[in-house]
Amino acid sequence: DVAARLGREGFAFADVALEARPDTAGAPYVDVTVRVRRGDAFVLGSPLAEGTRSAPEVVRRLALWTEGEPFDPVRIRQGLARLRRTGYFDEAVWEGTWRDPTRNVLYPALRLPDARASTVGGILGYDTEAAGGARVTGFLDVRLLNLRGSARDLEFNYDGRTGNEREARLRYVEPWIWTLPLGARWEGSFLQQDTVFQEWQQDLTVFRDLNTYS
Numbered sequence: 001d002v003a004a005r006l007g008r009e010g011f012a013f014a015d016v017a018l019e020a021r022p023d024t025a026g027a028p029y030v031d032v033t034v035r036v037r038r039g040d041a042f043v044l045g046s047p048l049a050e051g052t053r054s055a056p057e058v059v060r061r062l063a064l065w066t067e068g069e070p071f072d073p074v075r076i077r078q079g080l081a082r083l084r085r086t087g088y089f090d091e092a093v094w095e096g097t098w099r100d101p102t103r104n105v106l107y108p109a110l111r112l113p114d115a116r117a118s119t120v121g122g123i124l125g126y127d128t129e130a131a132g133g134a135r136v137t138g139f140l141d142v143r144l145l146n147l148r149g150s151a152r153d154l155e156f157n158y159d160g161r162t163g164n165e166r167e168a169r170l171r172y173v174e175p176w177i178w179t180l181p182l183g184a185r186w187e188g189s190f191l192q193q194d195t196v197f198q199e200w201q202q203d204l205t206v207f208r209d210l211n212t213y214s
Helices: 002-008 056-062 073-085
Strands: 015-022 030-037 048-050 093-099 105-111 119-126 136-144 153-161 165-174 182-193 197-208
Touching: 048 056, 056 073, 073 093, 073 105
Parallel strands: 048 105
Antiparallel strands: 015 030, 093 105, 119 136, 136 153, 153 165, 165 182, 182 197
């Protein structure tokens, strides 16, 4: 049991020695001494993901894993829960672990089929009698998530109504600024009512690790 527990905790190189000896009181029993020497811990390597266009580095950062940290199955399960919460994958399953035969490195093998989360829809028209620049009518809704497996999101909404009324909104998420664990979300909107009222708004939010719960 001790060896199995150490293995589960990432110390698979533990040495276990058993020593049997007669009972010290002379009873017809055998005393067993167990000596366990814990070996070097395995460390976590980059995930091996199947079914996704996301790069291993993106998967690792979404799961909040640090390459080279001590291997811990609890951390693996927590990371899988975070990957499921992103909405980028239909499922997140840990299928096993590959060990580097020359180093104490374990690489978690994951099944991460990409979800069909991106959508494009709408109906647009062109009003040839409209005054000014309000000739495009209708609505458009574009939702592009996890662009090219980079965890970047882009959303655009347009609603062009009659009577020179139109509204547009653009949102963009940059998950990590350079190599920092900080990301940013920019949102801009435009509203026009009749020909006398126009409103522009911008909002910038800085967050850490895509607001993933730790």
